[in-house]
Amino acid sequence: MTKVAIGIDIGGTSTKLGAVDENGQIHFQCSLSTDKYADFESFTNVIAKTIRHELEQGTQYLELAGIGIGAPHGVRRRGTIEHAANLPWSGVLPLKESLEDLLGIEVIVTNDANAAAMGEKVFGGAKGMDDFVMITLGTGLGSAIISNGMLIEGMDGFAGELGHVTYNHINGRYCRCGRRGCLETYVSATGIKRTIFKLLADHFGPSELRGVSFDDLSTKMISESAHRGDQIALEAFEYTGKILGSKLAETVQHTNPEAIFLLGGLAQAGDYIFKPAKKYLDESLLHVFKDKVQVLPSELLANSAPVVGAASLVWHKHNHELIAQ
């Protein structure tokens, strides 16, 4: 009999779900289309049905230890998803309550970056660290701050909105939040695409990216171009890393972390992003912090990180209760 926690990662288009044991091993994993469900109730019903079905189907007997969920605007202390613009359902969604009613087991809800941070702490490179920061680089920039071994959630559960700290509020890039110059308009998969297009506009030299549309352009393509020495691609990484590093200095001066982990497509570009980020971070720091904070790639596998992170909410709570006893 193996104890597993179900990790659920709710995204705008698809929701991933998997069973993760105490060692981080995944026993099953599946996904469903989030945007297929017009009302929230049918969505939670299908989630519950899928979990029951998968647990019964397995060749191995799996005992359910709990359910952890990472979702945009997920708030742990209320167990809700609140006003998430990229989900099909508006308002405040009682996710914890709904699933607990349906499945009779404890459900922990938080936002996706917090789930990733917990995954890093339980199963990844942040084992044993009490003070670190997780930056998730996807369409936007998500973040989570762990201090004193605990997630910083703040009064309303909205702490860690580093995607919307301001890099340039006067003539900065327009942000989907309605303001200008937010960090994620520069540092994210979308941000680096915007930078490529800015550089293609500013310069007249050749670039293999001149033949690619904004919609077709991906972080992977930019990395590959950089690898082949494309000057526009190389400069875009330098520019992105510089802004990331100089803004992370402010985060370090707030919370003095041991490490900052980067997760997501942009983080997979390796040295192209890590080198300038680390360089400009150290340049921007007050002397007492210089050369002390590590900037590291997440040790979670990118494609399973959200599910493993969500499941780790359950394992972290279990470990914590064991220690407190």
Added chain:
Amino acid sequence: MTKVAIGIDIGGTSTKLGAVDENGQIHFQCSLSTDKYADFESFTNVIAKTIRHELEQGTQYLELAGIGIGAPHGVRRRGTIEHAANLPWSGVLPLKESLEDLLGIEVIVTNDANAAAMGEKVFGGAKGMDDFVMITLGTGLGSAIISNGMLIEGMDGFAGELGHVTYNHINGRYCRCGRRGCLETYVSATGIKRTIFKLLADHFGPSELRGVSFDDLSTKMISESAHRGDQIALEAFEYTGKILGSKLAETVQHTNPEAIFLLGGLAQAGDYIFKPAKKYLDESLLHVFKDKVQVLPSELLANSAPVVGAASLVWHKHNHELIAQ
């Protein structure tokens, strides 16, 4: 028999020391010159002697519950003062160890802003708050962040260096830390003096501050001039509050606090500083945070706040242990 905690506030020129009971009442208070003691050992000997003397002198029998100390660059987890530029002794000073050896009672050391934050939580306006920020506005800008009811200290104990987040790193004001444009070069008692002198240089209109030297100018004089309608003084407060508010937005987006407390001479200017700070804070915030965070004056009396704050380190620990039992 009354239990008291000794609170000690170590500053560059003077050290204040007082006995504070569980209700925040001060039973005795005295001060000594920090810069009179060339070596750290004589300083701690005098501190110990003073405490013993005061306890024996009192008409009332006082029982010592512990000693709390706020000091520049004080680090709680190591019980040390580390490389404090404005104290007469260099290097790492084993403050906790020295005083515990001399007095045989537990000593808690932290930095001055952390002590003030604890004072606010135990005796002031932050009672019952688990998430708040304390900004101390003196010669420089100090800060402390409380999240999940605990001080954020970070890996090295240096968290909360908001005085050195960057407002303008390109052509900003020179800072004593060696960098440019740090927040405290604009927002502090010294910062607003620099702003007055910048405005006196930029404008040609009359101001009652044209007759005052930089050395003679004080926050109190600027407040009084503002009160009499002096345009330079009024504009200096608006400018200072604007920079404070817009930078505090980043702090709010990191930690989502319930309130931000301002303590110190500049905070005593009331609406002159609070109104623009609050206005530009709300203007700079992401929508989920808007109009939610309070900006409040510290409820601790300015002249006894450092001593009461330091003593509250002891009472907070006692309360915490009582709850944990």
